[in-house]
Amino acid sequence: MGEVALSNGQSHSMNGYRKSCWYEEEIEDNLRWCFALNSILHTGTSQYQDIALLDTKPFGKALVIDGKLQSAETDEFIYHECLVHPPLLHHPNPKNVFIMGGGEGSTARELLRHNTIDTVIMCDIDEEVVDFCKSYLVANREAFHDPRLKVIINDARAELESREERYDVIIGDLADPIDGGPCYKLYTKSFYDCTVKPRLKQGGIFVTQAGPAGIFSHTEVFSSIYNTLRQVFKYVVPYSAHIPSYADIWGWVMASDSPIDLSVEELDNRMRQRIKGENRYLDGRTFSSASTLSKVVRKSLDNETHVYTEEAARFIHGHGKQA
Amino acid sequence: MGEVALSNGQSHSMNGYRKSCWYEEEIEDNLRWCFALNSILHTGTSQYQDIALLDTKPFGKALVIDGKLQSAETDEFIYHECLVHPPLLHHPNPKNVFIMGGGEGSTARELLRHNTIDTVIMCDIDEEVVDFCKSYLVANREAFHDPRLKVIINDARAELESREERYDVIIGDLADPIDGGPCYKLYTKSFYDCTVKPRLKQGGIFVTQAGPAGIFSHTEVFSSIYNTLRQVFKYVVPYSAHIPSYADIWGWVMASDSPIDLSVEELDNRMRQRIKGENRYLDGRTFSSASTLSKVVRKSLDNETHVYTEEAARFIHGHGKQA
């Protein structure tokens, strides 16, 4: 390695060469999504997973678990606002919430912005992930120290079954029901029937992330999760939003035995009254658009017949969220 | 290279190795999108561009011009239904249409599904691209031979300026106004004022593709195109849809001096009455959702002050559509 410039004052062009470090994810076998890297900030290994925090050029800091992007600094607000605010806003007065999973802390952070909230229980199985996120995800630091938050390390199903209390809202912030993955049991009809529903208070709302919801990808798990929930609850609302770092539309499903139906204006009113600070992504009109699915997707959901049971899970290749 | 298996009956696993041929696109400097390839079907070079037709695993046949994906077999219907049907449906009785660009033929194909149409003029500058698409894009073959279609090889601006007749709908199916690209002159206020508007009949509608419209990418050109059009027309409607092969939300803007505002039901009625065959992507509710932009994007559009002029173009890195 040698001398690189004569003393003739030629300036050094930083753009004379291409990006050389990349994060690469196989969204499907045949499809890759690659981010230029600034650095690899931290890596760790838990009992269950390999964890990495990357500093990417297009999407900022990115949490990657077992080679799958979990969330990226610049757009995780879309995922977490969509997961948390619709069920809380549609509930008349949400006080206590149970999060299945959610170890990253962003779901708790959004919940704790609601002034109606008394208690949030976050139950994640992987203590190292929780500790890793607590240490490194600056945006969630305040939430992790909020006295209203209680973190429990346990299997969410076992925990829910062991508890007597009921919740205003239960949130499924779990990995997708992927092939060989450990989470599909938390997406089954019997789990919803026997574990989730009995732990909701009167008027309570359940919400779950529901995997990719794009024009092609919504048949992987989104339509089945929707169909499974409508076997169990009277009112079921699917909705979706584009998350750039996932390279896809993402889906969520809310479900309740009480009607879930507010006008754009009422949603906007409740946001103003209950939520500290301003949402970046979600307002009444955005939710109205997000819950009006496109023709193709609506049709698929209407026609879906598959129901998740422990015997008949349906898996995906591993978009975005993964075990 | 030698013998590969003993005669012991061991079977050959086709999945024992990874995909080895890939199409790779730099969506931005820091972001890549890669499709596994089945084959490279055809390549060609025109006076203006390099053209390739690839057979990709995730998105079927893909038309690539100068290293940029133009459209992919499996999802081009989203782009072309969104470009064509909203302006035609909002027009009371569209009979003649002028397409600026559109050499691929898909825009003409969608137009010709409308039973009100008498004449479609497609004006593209690159004869080789038109011939290439005519030869290889099977889905558009019928459209290219429809007697209502007239293909003209010329610069769209020169052509429009030289013609006396006026149109019910003018469609901009042009490359984005990218840095150094030749098309930005077809996105300026003066072009809209002096060339497009005078060539629209009373009640006529102009629509243009308007580049990426994602939560981050909409500030590249979408917001400026919108703002430029609202300097020129009384009624301007921006809308967007996710196109999986583009790895982003895409945007379009409709503009007119007559109101553009129909109910979901009226849109669905007109589709049934006027369009041959059934849309795959678009119906009334889908358009209602597509034209309700999310909070972030709405805000940006409201606050946008940039106007395209020949002196102050705004360029993008080259998402999807490119010169």
Add this chain to the structure above:
Amino acid sequence: MGEVALSNGQSHSMNGYRKSCWYEEEIEDNLRWCFALNSILHTGTSQYQDIALLDTKPFGKALVIDGKLQSAETDEFIYHECLVHPPLLHHPNPKNVFIMGGGEGSTARELLRHNTIDTVIMCDIDEEVVDFCKSYLVANREAFHDPRLKVIINDARAELESREERYDVIIGDLADPIDGGPCYKLYTKSFYDCTVKPRLKQGGIFVTQAGPAGIFSHTEVFSSIYNTLRQVFKYVVPYSAHIPSYADIWGWVMASDSPIDLSVEELDNRMRQRIKGENRYLDGRTFSSASTLSKVVRKSLDNETHVYTEEAARFIHGHGKQA
């Protein structure tokens, strides 16, 4: 897709964008080697393997089997000159040769350049590969039609064992003994002892390709093949050469019970006398350099104790040649 240039005479730069189609090979889990593609010329599937002929920018036409590069137009001459000429030149008068594998035809092509040759038997198990190469590899067309060549479709071991005749030279042009691969049985001490040696005439020479022979990679199989052969033959000569398209040094081993030792001058003389046309890679001095291994590799070979047996095969990840 639209108009791409105004009629202002701006010329079209073909270099304004990056290469977009690539062949990608994982040389090891952690190491990739990627060639820009012009086209995918042919693909096929045999009973045993997937076959593809690619047109690559850096190395011309490339034969790829099961996702592994077998040989590339621009540098296969190095591999095949090194495999064929050293044993034939060291033999006083080679008349008949048996090739185990070699379905590509290049080994036969090099053999048939020797004017001493009466008969070449090429025994490859995969008829489709042989037919594919016969059809598409123009450089070997003449060889495939040479009356001195006899092509047999069979397992090389079974074929050798079933034949009574003996050979001046036997050539192993087989896939590496990789993990789970079918060829390792053709690299064992017992195969050399019981099948190969008895089929060599007095003074006969055996040669085999012997996998990667780089400073790090030679311990994968090269040193073991060398050590196995020196258990069986009195004289064993390892040698190596860099093959650019393999991104590594490659190795071969010659073995005989008669001395294999000629001066640079005698090698050059025999080449002039016996070989039709001129070699591109190999001459006397090149062989002298090729058979003088570097310190690290010499040491490893001297100290190697592993012997291939059917019970104790040693596998490699799958450099270059593969089953």
Add this chain to the structure above:
Amino acid sequence: MGEVALSNGQSHSMNGYRKSCWYEEEIEDNLRWCFALNSILHTGTSQYQDIALLDTKPFGKALVIDGKLQSAETDEFIYHECLVHPPLLHHPNPKNVFIMGGGEGSTARELLRHNTIDTVIMCDIDEEVVDFCKSYLVANREAFHDPRLKVIINDARAELESREERYDVIIGDLADPIDGGPCYKLYTKSFYDCTVKPRLKQGGIFVTQAGPAGIFSHTEVFSSIYNTLRQVFKYVVPYSAHIPSYADIWGWVMASDSPIDLSVEELDNRMRQRIKGENRYLDGRTFSSASTLSKVVRKSLDNETHVYTEEAARFIHGHGKQA
């Protein structure tokens, strides 16, 4: 991000997903070489260059300057042993050495292993690179603190021209003479004639790294550097070695007005007598092989007519060493 495993004792497989962080280098426009990454250890920017120290899986720690691999932990010993030991061993008693470039410190490290050495002057233009390497390259730490080493920050040409003293050996450890690069002036006939030669003592030897020397790549600069040196010196010895992390053979050229010709035995003797510790790559036989070039390369070198002058530089795409 959620719970990833039920408490059923399922173990976590770390190999269930593919490598996701990669270093990627374009060896040529059409050829890429990619290493899986463990981490990005340090990055920095100097007045002249961007510097990075990466931890790669296949080649250990790698120094990358302006997107080009400079040297990798696992195989830099090949490059540096080949650059340093041949000239020092062929010199009867080398006491003082001048390194042009060499800021990495590895060239100095190898020099300082010779017990004849009194003084080493390393003259590199980029202080930040020198400081970066001093801090982070543990293998060179001792060398950087050796009292026999004097580090000078200056343009090597200006420095050499300003000094009165003469050297036993001068070493060119410079970037290749690439297109637009600043170093080509240090490869010209006039530089060798007017600056280098006058600064060599009687019997002195000049050596320079000479770029890629593969079967195809040797015509980029290796043959020209060789031919330029034989215009200036009576004895010129080109030699080469494969460096795995460069994915190519690399070349060096020694030149002197005294004969450069020792037997394998004498080289081995001098190594034992003069060099502290044992070489990993180079011994007498290795040098004999390294300096016996293959037929193709020998021919090109013999026939080369190009001479580097300030007016007629020949550039390469940027293999390995770069400005």
